[in-house]
Amino acid sequence: MQIRNVLQYLENTVKRVPGKTAYEDGEGRSLTFAEVYEKSRAAGSFLAREGVYGEPVVIFMEKTPDQVAAFFGTVYGGCYYVPIDEEMPKLRTDLIIGTLKPKIMICDESTAGKAEEFDFDGRIVLWSEISKTPEDEAALTRIRDRQIDTDPIYIVFTSGSTGVPKGVIACHRSVIDYIENLSEVMGFNEDTVFGNQSPFYFDACLKELYPTIKFGAKTVIVPKQLFMFPLKLVEFLNEKKINTVCWVVSALTMISAFGVFDEVKPEYLKTVAFGSEVFPIKQFRIWRQAMPDTVFTNLYGPTEATGMSCWYRVDRDFEEGQSIPIGRPFNNTEIILLDDKDCRADEGEICIRGTAVTLGYYNNPEKTRESFVQNPLNDNYPEIIYRTGDIGRYNERGELEFISRKDYQIKHLGHRIELGEIEANVSTVDGIKSCCAVYYKEKDKICLYYVGDIEKADLSKTLKGMLPRYMLPTVITQLDMMPLTPNGKINRKYLGDKASGKAE
């Protein structure tokens, strides 16, 4: 039978291995497949009872197995989940809530108090209560009969250059297409034990959460604090017998850069996928040398195409200065490189065609039209492709390589950031006259320059209330005046050179 709803994964698996642990964290909290199934059906029944259907439901919970059940519960209710994070600053959360205008926010005991402070006039409900709603089988069946595979299941927010985050909305069919093709490439199965690093409010966690219900595998949520202490991190991987990780590069280099392999090795780890950032070859070689039997796969893709679109299984050694290719697209996805005249080229903007292309940006037709566009190679019928804004090329082996971003969007510690969004936020601070954020790539630092009547320390403090942690400038410098280009724009190139020590 063809899968057309992601919940069919869960329903097939719960029949097979109901008592097996599906999700667990480092603090002893866990849920079996049967518990995930029962709780999520209860939550779906709650939404049905309240008459909430086809709407965004904000999930504001601690990162726990129960949060995953809340995601599926939302889908059982025929709604789409929008995870937001505890550590997100209030300003950003309020912008997201303003975009969604949600009626319901699901919280747990630890977040409910904070939720009261948001600019939110809907209803706050407690997971511990709604997950005990008696199951209404008839209502859930009615919802399922109504649902089609292009109905959305989640929204995740990415950085936007105007300072307003963009909500990428994805449907069943895109997620199913992605999970099927990713699983085939990566060889996931029932014995896979994932060590999850990615926050649940990013699409990156799809890689673990959905194959887990598809195969009856297991996801262990790695405590965030461990990513500061690599030795303890590897000990945790061993304790939990984790055999598969799909992490941002900075989490992996944390282990290799500190010589952890001299002390202890991840004994069970057989599958390592990485992405979202360029892997420094020096660090990558340390990994490969320490783990000769482990398969390494580089993944590439934007949130707008449901996570990852391309893969490359490392099959050879790389010299320093070389970059690891992004390889080739998954089955059922095509990559088109377009030059500045919108013609197919060997080097150009990476554009994605396929079922995995998401539905667009929620409540933002303008931004959607800019990036989700008619395929310029096809004049004959409507066909949407997604323009990533990344520049790629084919190397002499016919493999795709990522070259750089087209605009000011950068990758910092695994997060996609628009420098413009940082600037837009800094500009709103009292006393700021002008500012410019540049990225010092070699050191992975965001350097903020500003002119204004505010002390550096005060600015830094203010920004902490406005920007997520990963978007905060690493270095802040006050200037008497902003360097300008001959035509009067802020001289980004000069500041970029200054940040990297190439100019005084």
Add this chain to the structure above:
Amino acid sequence: MDELLEILNELHSDVDYGTCETLIDDKILDSFDIITIVTEVNERFDVKIPATELVPENFNSAKALWALIERLDEA
């Protein structure tokens, strides 16, 4: 010690590093901070913090971190 405080102040100017002994336990420092601190310390003090020393106890206070730098410097 002053140079170390400079690094720390740049990260969180609102923390009293003279008295705080729970920088990790109270989640004041996160992984981004640790990476920055380690990079800066390695560079400015010409030491190399090994994995075995990268444990919460060494980062809970400015004092503990300074003791670590001195220990590494002597070795």
